[in-house]
Amino acid sequence: MKLTLRINGSVVEQDADPLARLSEFLRQVLGLTGLKEGCCEGECGACTILMDGAPVHACLTLIFQAHEREITTVEGLGDAGVLTDLQAQFAGAGAVQCGYCTPGIIMSAEGLLRSTLTPSDEEIRHALAGNICRCTGFETIVRAVAAEAARRCEAGC
Amino acid sequence: MLTALAPVRPSNLAGLASLMAGPRPVHFIAGGTDLLVSGRRLPETGVIVDLSAVAELIGIDCSGADIRIGSATTVASLEAHAGLAARCAALAQAAAECGSVQIRNRATIGGNVANGAAAADLIPVLALVGARLEVMLRGGVRTEIALGDFQPKTGGLITAVVLPGRALLPRSAFAKLGARRDLTISRLNMAATAEFVESRFRALQIVAGALGPRPLRLNRAEEALEGRTLDPDSLRGFMQVLSTEVDAAIPGRASHAWKRRAIRGVGLDLIARLCGLSPRDPVFEEAL
Numbered sequence: 001m002k003l004t005l006r007i008n009g010s011v012v013e014q015d016a017d018p019l020a021r022l023s024e025f026l027r028q029v030l031g032l033t034g035l036k037e038g039c040c041e042g043e044c045g046a047c048t049i050l051m052d053g054a055p056v057h058a059c060l061t062l063i064f065q066a067h068e069r070e071i072t073t074v075e076g077l078g079d080a081g082v083l084t085d086l087q088a089q090f091a092g093a094g095a096v097q098c099g100y101c102t103p104g105i106i107m108s109a110e111g112l113l114r115s116t117l118t119p120s121d122e123e124i125r126h127a128l129a130g131n132i133c134r135c136t137g138f139e140t141i142v143r144a145v146a147a148e149a150a151r152r153c154e155a156g157c
Numbered sequence: 158m159l160t161a162l163a164p165v166r167p168s169n170l171a172g173l174a175s176l177m178a179g180p181r182p183v184h185f186i187a188g189g190t191d192l193l194v195s196g197r198r199l200p201e202t203g204v205i206v207d208l209s210a211v212a213e214l215i216g217i218d219c220s221g222a223d224i225r226i227g228s229a230t231t232v233a234s235l236e237a238h239a240g241l242a243a244r245c246a247a248l249a250q251a252a253a254e255c256g257s258v259q260i261r262n263r264a265t266i267g268g269n270v271a272n273g274a275a276a277a278d279l280i281p282v283l284a285l286v287g288a289r290l291e292v293m294l295r296g297g298v299r300t301e302i303a304l305g306d307f308q309p310k311t312g313g314l315i316t317a318v319v320l321p322g323r324a325l326l327p328r329s330a331f332a333k334l335g336a337r338r339d340l341t342i343s344r345l346n347m348a349a350t351a352e353f354v355e356s357r358f359r360a361l362q363i364v365a366g367a368l369g370p371r372p373l374r375l376n377r378a379e380e381a382l383e384g385r386t387l388d389p390d391s392l393r394g395f396m397q398v399l400s401t402e403v404d405a406a407i408p409g410r411a412s413h414a415w416k417r418r419a420i421r422g423v424g425l426d427l428i429a430r431l432c433g434l435s436p437r438d439p440v441f442e443e444a445l
Contacts, residue, residue, distance in 0.1 A: 018164045019199060041194045042260055043340070054233070054262040060193050061263070062186070064164040065207050108258060129339030130257020 005066055007032075008076030018064035023047045025063050026073060034074035034103040045131030048104035048111075049073050055111035055130075074103040077110060086110060086148045093144035097135040105131045109145045117153045121146065161202045170213040170316070174297040176206055177314065185314060187229055187268035190260050214267070214316060217241055222322035228267025228291075228315040232279070236261060245320055247282045247329035247348045250430065254278060254333055257340040267315040270307060280304075281348040281366035282331055284374075286324040291317040305371070326350045326360060330430035334423050343367045344412075345419055347375075347427045358382045363427070368406050368416065375402045378424070387432055392444035395428070396421040 005012045007030065016025055021040070026032040026049070038046035040059045047058040050072040078084035083091065086106060096102050105128060112119055112127040119127070124145045125138070133141065163181075167173045177183050182203030186192060189207075192199070199205070208214055214229035219240035226235070235241060235252035242249035255261055255269075255278040269279045270290065288304045292313045299316070307315070329350040335341025344367060351361040361382050363375040381398040385391040403417040410416075425444065429436040 019162060019205070021193065042190055042256070045257065045259060048259055051262070055259050056262050057190070057259045060190050062164070062189060062193070062207075064166065065186070065189065065209065067166055068210070111258065126253075126339070127258050130259045 003063060003067065005063075005071060006069065007071045008073060016063055018062065020063050021059055022049075022061040022063050022066050022071075023058035026058060026071075032073045032075050035107075036100055036104065038100070038104075042130075043132070044101070044104070045108060046101050046104040048107040048131065050107055050111055050114075053111065053114055055108045072107075074106055077106070085151060086113070086144075089144040089148040089151070090141070093140045093147065095136055095140040095144040097133075101131060101133045105133065105141060109148070112145070113149055113152060117149050119146070119149055124149075162200055163204050164207065165204055166207040166210050168210050168212065170211060170293075173206065173208075173211055173314070174293065176204060177293070177295050177312075178297065179204070183312070185271070187265040187271070188231065188260075188263035189268075190256070190264045191268070191272050191274070208265075208267070208314075219244060224320040224322070224325070226266055226318045226320070228270075228317055229265050230267075231262060232256070232264045232266065232269070233258070233261040235266060235279075244325050245282070245286065245329055247285065247331040247350065248279065248320070250331040251278045251282050251333075251346075251348065254331070254339075260340075266318050270304070270315055270318065271309050273309055275370050276343040276346075276367040278331075278333065278343055278346060278366070281346055281364045281372045282329075283318065283320075284372035285329070285348045285350055285362060285364040286320050289319045289321065290315050291319065324350070326352045328352060328431050328433075330427055332423050332426035332430060334419055345416055345423055347420075347423050349427050349431050351431060356386050357384050358387075359384070365402070365406075365420070368403065368420075373402075373406055375399070378402055382428075387428070387440060389440060389443040392425065392428065392441065396424055396444070399424045 001018050003016050023037050036046035038044035042057045042060045048055050049058045051069050090096050108128050108131050124142050184200045184205045187208045208229045214227045216227045217238050218225045232252045232255050269277050291301050293316050294313050331348045333343045333346035346366040349363045352359050361379045363378050364372045366372050378398045381395045399420045400417040403420050407413050425441050426436050
């Protein structure tokens with residue numbers, strides 16, 4: 001079936017199985033490998049993308065459910081080869097270790113920061129509860145998100 | 158691989174009704190967060206209908222005596238709705254503790270009901286307030302049924318969940334226990350509603366979830382606190398009765414031994430929330 005999707009600001013027309021996982025399509029067909037298929041059960045959060053600006057699991061979304069929705073993957077947050085400010089905060093805070101979970105956490109954090117620029121630490125933890133990191137620990141991640149929130153607030157973003 | 162299952166995303170109820178009137182079997186998908194987890198298979202034939210674009214199925218209306226919630230309203234919307242939190246705090250609290258942000262942004266109240274999981278977070282609250290379901294049958298006929306009368310896989314579509322205004326008492330609360338604090342399936346959950354008259358519990362109603370296949374009304378626990386003030390003695394008696402409720406509900410089950418102890422802690426968390434207090438308040442510490 002020919003599907004029309006809006007991904008990272010571009011309209012994509014592609015033959016695909018409408019009942020396949022969106023995560024599989026994004027990674028294997030479009031080569032958007034920032035998101036990861038970790039558990040494929042909605043537990044780890046490594047496949048997190050934004051759908052109409054809100055974080056969702058690409059692994060639990062069928063391709064046809066993305067029809068006419070605005071899909072953003074981590075690749076769509078900035079230009080290739082250049083860290084976004086949020087990504088730079090993660091790097092600066094030491095919030096990245098093996099990096100497997102990081103794109104998913106970045107997308108959850110981006111979703112939070114699009115809804116509020118003054119999140120408390122508790123709100124940041126609540127927003128990131130669906131993302132599991134097994135090596136860095138969460139303190140530095142929370143600090144990175146808080147720092148980016150403060151920066152955007154100051155910049156009036 | 159393409160299958161014989163045809164996907165459709167109607168944008169209004171009329172389009173949905175005509176699909177339901179067609180000759181092919183119709184399967185509904187709301188958020189779909191429980192559809193693709195391991196062990197479940199998609200149906201192989203018919204029409205699979207994504208409900209998330211049907212405008213009439215989305216929204217929370219608190220303006221009348223009753224609260225009407227469209228069945229495709231997401232759990233995140235329940236969590237964020239100030240009007241709902243003011244009139245049914247228990248449902249907003251249950252929504253906030255349901256899955257993760259990613260799950261809440263997709264999962265819906267109608268899906269939670271239709272999925273029929275014993276550990277569902279929203280269902281004990283809906284049972285507590287005697288929620289009713291608006292259902293659309295094949296041919297477009299609309300009817301309203303009690304929550305407990307809903308039978309999944311009969312072809313009917315839940316279009317809205319109605320919380321009767323007369324059941325929405327001034328205070329309500331939800332508490333749960335899982336393997337961890339966030340993103341956790343309820344091993345046990347409880348919802349309560351009550352009013353306070355002269356500092357005493359009145360009209361207290363309590364429902365437990367994940368203590369059997371359906372939500373369970375805890376009548377003896379309600380009686381243990383009815384008319385009592387919030388004090389350590391009352392709470393100790395309440396906790397003892399909660400354990401006996403578990404004894405009666407799941408005798409011999411592998412989880413019986415720990416749930417009869419765990420329900421005491423969940424019960425205290427519930428009463429603390431109901432009273433707007435921290436579970437670390439001395440009245441609860443002294444009750445232990």
